[in-house]
Amino acid sequence: MSETITLPVVSLRAIAPAAILATTGFVLMLLDLLPPRHRRERMAFVGLAGVAAALVATVLLWGSGASGFQGMVVLDNLALFITLAIGYATGLVLLLSIDYLQRRGIESGEFYILVLFAATGMVIMAGANDLIVVFLGLETMSLALYVLAGIFRTRIEAGEASMKYFLLGAFSSGFFLYGIALIYGATGSTRLDRIGAAVAAGAARDPLLLIGFGLLLVGFGFKISAVPFHMWTADVYEGAPTSVTALIATGSKAAAFAALVRVLLEAVRPLQGEWAWLFWGLAVASMTLGNVVAIAQQNLKRMLAYSSIAHVGYMLVGIVAGGALGNGAVLFYLLVYTFTTAGAFGVLLLLERGGEEAAQLGDTAGLAARHPLVAVALAVFLLSLVGIPPTAGFVGKFYLFGAAVRAGYIWLAVIGVLNSAAAAYYYLRVIVSMYMRESDGTPTVAAPSFAGALALIVALWGVIQLGIMPAPVFDLAQSAVLPLLR
Amino acid sequence: VTGILSAVTFLPVVGAGLILLLPRRAEGFVRATALTTTLLTFAVSVPLFMRFDASLSAYQFAEQRAWMPTLGVSYHLGVDGISLLLVLLTTFLMPLVLLSSWHSIERRWKEFAITMLLLETGMLGVFVSLDLFLFYVFWEAMLIPMYLIIGIWGGPDRVFAAVKFVLYTLAGSLLMLVAILALYFLHGTATGGYTFDLPVLARYVLPAGRAQNLMFLAFALAFAIKVPMWPFHTWLPDAHTEAPTPGSVILAGVLLKMGTYGFLRFCLPLFPQATMAFAPWMFALAVIGIIYGAWVSTVQADMKRLVAYSSVSHLGFVVLGLFTLNPQGMIGAIIQMVNHGLSTGALFLIVGMLYERRHTRLIADYGGLWKVVPALSVLFLIVTFSSIGLPGLNGFVGEFLILVGAFQVNRPAAVLATTGIIFAAVYLLWMYQRVIFGDVTHEENRRIPDLSPREWVILVPVLVFIVWIGVYPATFTGKTEASVHALITQVQTKAAATAPR
Numbered sequence: 001m002s003e004t005i006t007l008p009v010v011s012l013r014a015i016a017p018a019a020i021l022a023t024t025g026f027v028l029m030l031l032d033l034l035p036p037r038h039r040r041e042r043m044a045f046v047g048l049a050g051v052a053a054a055l056v057a058t059v060l061l062w063g064s065g066a067s068g069f070q071g072m073v074v075l076d077n078l079a080l081f082i083t084l085a086i087g088y089a090t091g092l093v094l095l096l097s098i099d100y101l102q103r104r105g106i107e108s109g110e111f112y113i114l115v116l117f118a119a120t121g122m123v124i125m126a127g128a129n130d131l132i133v134v135f136l137g138l139e140t141m142s143l144a145l146y147v148l149a150g151i152f153r154t155r156i157e158a159g160e161a162s163m164k165y166f167l168l169g170a171f172s173s174g175f176f177l178y179g180i181a182l183i184y185g186a187t188g189s190t191r192l193d194r195i196g197a198a199v200a201a202g203a204a205r206d207p208l209l210l211i212g213f214g215l216l217l218v219g220f221g222f223k224i225s226a227v228p229f230h231m232w233t234a235d236v237y238e239g240a241p242t243s244v245t246a247l248i249a250t251g252s253k254a255a256a257f258a259a260l261v262r263v264l265l266e267a268v269r270p271l272q273g274e275w276a277w278l279f280w281g282l283a284v285a286s287m288t289l290g291n292v293v294a295i296a297q298q299n300l301k302r303m304l305a306y307s308s309i310a311h312v313g314y315m316l317v318g319i320v321a322g323g324a325l326g327n328g329a330v331l332f333y334l335l336v337y338t339f340t341t342a343g344a345f346g347v348l349l350l351l352e353r354g355g356e357e358a359a360q361l362g363d364t365a366g367l368a369a370r371h372p373l374v375a376v377a378l379a380v381f382l383l384s385l386v387g388i389p390p391t392a393g394f395v396g397k398f399y400l401f402g403a404a405v406r407a408g409y410i411w412l413a414v415i416g417v418l419n420s421a422a423a424a425y426y427y428l429r430v431i432v433s434m435y436m437r438e439s440d441g442t443p444t445v446a447a448p449s450f451a452g453a454l455a456l457i458v459a460l461w462g463v464i465q466l467g468i469m470p471a472p473v474f475d476l477a478q479s480a481v482l483p484l485l486r
Numbered sequence: 487v488t489g490i491l492s493a494v495t496f497l498p499v500v501g502a503g504l505i506l507l508l509p510r511r512a513e514g515f516v517r518a519t520a521l522t523t524t525l526l527t528f529a530v531s532v533p534l535f536m537r538f539d540a541s542l543s544a545y546q547f548a549e550q551r552a553w554m555p556t557l558g559v560s561y562h563l564g565v566d567g568i569s570l571l572l573v574l575l576t577t578f579l580m581p582l583v584l585l586s587s588w589h590s591i592e593r594r595w596k597e598f599a600i601t602m603l604l605l606e607t608g609m610l611g612v613f614v615s616l617d618l619f620l621f622y623v624f625w626e627a628m629l630i631p632m633y634l635i636i637g638i639w640g641g642p643d644r645v646f647a648a649v650k651f652v653l654y655t656l657a658g659s660l661l662m663l664v665a666i667l668a669l670y671f672l673h674g675t676a677t678g679g680y681t682f683d684l685p686v687l688a689r690y691v692l693p694a695g696r697a698q699n700l701m702f703l704a705f706a707l708a709f710a711i712k713v714p715m716w717p718f719h720t721w722l723p724d725a726h727t728e729a730p731t732p733g734s735v736i737l738a739g740v741l742l743k744m745g746t747y748g749f750l751r752f753c754l755p756l757f758p759q760a761t762m763a764f765a766p767w768m769f770a771l772a773v774i775g776i777i778y779g780a781w782v783s784t785v786q787a788d789m790k791r792l793v794a795y796s797s798v799s800h801l802g803f804v805v806l807g808l809f810t811l812n813p814q815g816m817i818g819a820i821i822q823m824v825n826h827g828l829s830t831g832a833l834f835l836i837v838g839m840l841y842e843r844r845h846t847r848l849i850a851d852y853g854g855l856w857k858v859v860p861a862l863s864v865l866f867l868i869v870t871f872s873s874i875g876l877p878g879l880n881g882f883v884g885e886f887l888i889l890v891g892a893f894q895v896n897r898p899a900a901v902l903a904t905t906g907i908i909f910a911a912v913y914l915l916w917m918y919q920r921v922i923f924g925d926v927t928h929e930e931n932r933r934i935p936d937l938s939p940r941e942w943v944i945l946v947p948v949l950v951f952i953v954w955i956g957v958y959p960a961t962f963t964g965k966t967e968a969s970v971h972a973l974i975t976q977v978q979t980k981a982a983a984t985a986p987r
Contacts, residue, residue: 391622402670405667418657432645470554
């Protein structure tokens with residue numbers, strides 16, 4: 001076992017999107033030091049330019065299959081697809097944040113820097129082919145998000161959110177690391193393909209590997225907030241600035257799912273028969289608990305938090321189903337969920353009353369009469385979350401449940417659709433409030449700025465486009481996971 | 487002419503788009519645009535009827551374009567004798583419904599017009615889709631406009647009724663989605679061709695057994711809730727009572743037919759053995775619905791609720807007819823769907839007109855209207871007779887054919903169902919008597935005006951067809967015969983092919 005240490009060949013192609021985002025982050029750190037006023041907008045626009053450049057790089061690199069750092073980082077189509085989702089999520093969050101931060105009086109340049117570093121971490125996770133790199137990305141992303149969650153220093157909920165997110169996050173990171181260590185002990189490597197080879201060669205029955213894999217799942221379960229690792233979700237979603245909540249709900253989940261899919265398919269696919277049932281349980285628990293508890297919520301951010309747990313459950317249905325269909329459906333759903341959820345939070349962050357956040361259900365009363373376009377936008381996002389055609393949410397669920405039926409998990413699909421029906425109740429309640437009730441007391445204000453409106457239009461476009469013409473994107477998603485299944 | 491079905495289906499969306507661009511203040515333009523759109527849609531749909539070749543059982547005016555080729559989803563439209571009349575019923579009712587909303591809808595006319603037009607596209611899409619995916623898209627998408635119509639423009643308890651309507655329907659249809667997916671994969675693995683195309687799937691002979699039964703039940707539940715069949719009907723009285731007049735008319739006139747249409751279009755050809763196996767159960771539910779609906783109607787104090795429960799009874803006849811699987815019963819069921827759309831639609835229109843005058847729907851608040859509003863009373867009488875099934879009017883034709891068909895298959899069911907006609911006479915005539923005859927018991931009723939020109943324009947076209955179908959139904963039944971015979975042959979050959987040996 002004596003290997004000479006060779007310096008890894010630095011392959012910029014393999015990390016191009018992440019490198020662009022990180023560089024933009026550093027540029028912003030410098031810009032933050034320069035004095036002129038209105039720097040906030042300037043920083044946001046530089047950040048957006050960075051995100052746009054990363055997206056362009058992603059598109060250009062499609063199909064190139066670059067890999068680097070001795071195979072620790074790969075830029076296959078799976079990574080690129082998720083990078084697209086992360087890029088859209090980050091771009092939307094930046095657009096939404098500009099006037100949101102101004103209205104909240106948080107004039108800190110760090111916000112944009114941290115968003116870009118969080119995105120960098122996410123993109124690294126999406127392309128990680130080594131557990132250590134997964135962890136690297138995970139921590140880069142998480143540390144930035146811990147700070148972002150508490151960036152509204154004066155709000156008590158913000159402190160709670162940040163602290164809770166940090167403590168539980170650190171705890172889950174510990175599990176994750178311990179899992180990596182045990183897996184390394186069992187297989188002698190942290191590279192996913194080598195772990196896969198060892199598992200196929202007979203390490204599958206090694207208790208060390210099984211325990212390590214279990215611990216790894218705890219870490220993933222925390223990041224995607226699947227039941228029973230969801231405890232932090234509602235408090236963090238509620239306390240964090242709404243645009244940060246959008247990023248936590250979309251980008252960080254997309255990244256964690258990408259890494260999870262890669263681990264499952266590359267490292268432990270021989271054990272699929274066993275872990276499929278584990279995920280079956282997680283999926284049912286997440287869908288059911290998420291939806292049932294969401295019904296009881298009056299705060300819309302908390303409601304969307306529990307709804308996001310339910311949606312993770314739907315995506316786990318795709319993981320259970322497996323194959324190109326199931327995993328492709330998960331990727332597609334991640335993109336759908338990014339547009340839908342970023343859009344929904346994008347409308348919520350507009351709502352305020354007397355300079356304060358107004359995210360209670362009652363705050364939306366009569367919104368349709370005062371801000372018809374904003375109400376229509378939120379209604380479309382909510383209908384997509386319900387899964388009503390012709391929105392993207394319907395097609396996404398159609399693919400997920402279709403994959404489950406295909407793989408023979410009919411009852412899982414039945415539980416899934418019954419959950420969707422129950423979920424309709426609490427999403428529709430918001431539409432009821434906006435369209436069918438009159439505002440009591442001082443009405444809430446909701447006037448998007450140009451950037452905010454642009455973000456909502458992009459999100460709406462995504463929801464409708466993927467709902468009416470899903471085929472090209474779904475084919476991409478399927479082709480992205482296909483190489484991993486060989 | 488290809489493209490005519492797309493034109494009919496999507497013209498309302500175009501109209502809705504135009505209205506979206508109009509300013510809210512220009513309400514006159516909004517109304518004019520909405521009405522013109524629906525009239526134009528009707529005008530474009532009439533050639534469907536004229537040029538429909540009644541000798542063919544195949545789908546006509548078909549259009550097919552690739553949509554999601556890798557999944558086997560295509561944009562496939564077409565009509566046959568089963569859907570043709572329902573398409574025309576929809577396009578025919580829409581302008582009348584908009585006219586009836588002229589005064590009864592008091593706020594947010596712009597949103598109302600857009601919602602109604604989107605609803606029309608959804609309903610037409612359900613009837614013309616020949617791809618299960620496309621069908622499901624329209625089937626679900628149509629829920630939302632109806633939800634908004636009940637929830638925004640409805641009565642005091644509208645929110646409860648609207649949410650109940652959506653949740654009931656959604657629960658049923660999502661299970662149907664699972665069944666659609668199961669059918670898709672079963673067919674795909676068996677034949678190698680993955681497709682949602684209905685004509686292709688209908689040719690596939692599904693093995694008899696548990697899988698077929700479960701899929702039939704999933705589809706049947708979705709349709710039974712929509713019809714609604716007893717015991718899945720409880721959303722209907724709430725929805726009808728709370729919905730504004732135009733909502734009630736569309737709900738009764740078109741939406742409920744989607745359930746019965748679904749049985750005909752999907753359950754019968756796709757699951758022939760299960761259809762035959764469950765037919766006695768469907769007869770039982772249908773007969774219970776006929777009698778229960780009639781009994782409950784009798785004791786209603788609210789006219790709208792009475793008409794709503796009468797729908798449960800009348801649609802029981804339709805279900806009875808279509809599960810007879812013989813030509814008389816099924817043609818009767820199809821024509822009865824149209825009849826119910828016209829008669830019950832007209833009843834809701836008249837109740838709405840009375841409500842606009844007196845702002846009450848309670849039977850007890852009326853009485854002696856014959857002397858005050860003779861024209862309205864006469865038209866009301868004709869519509870009532872049509873709903874009862876008086877010979878010479880449309881209702882008789884449909885119910886008679888259904889009972890003839892049912893007698894050949896299941897005599898007890900037919901006998902019990904016949905009592906439903908007697909009960910219909912009881913509850914409708916009793917209501918009519920209390921509202922129209924006798925002395926004027928409430929002073930307010932002395933001053934109510936008779937039919938306005940607008941109201942004449944709404945009711946006369948409906949009455950024309952009520953009489954036309956009653957006197958010469960062959961104009962309409964003739965269009966359906968070839969398709970019905972083809973459907974029966976298809977069900978029987980497929981059932982024979984899958985019969986256990």
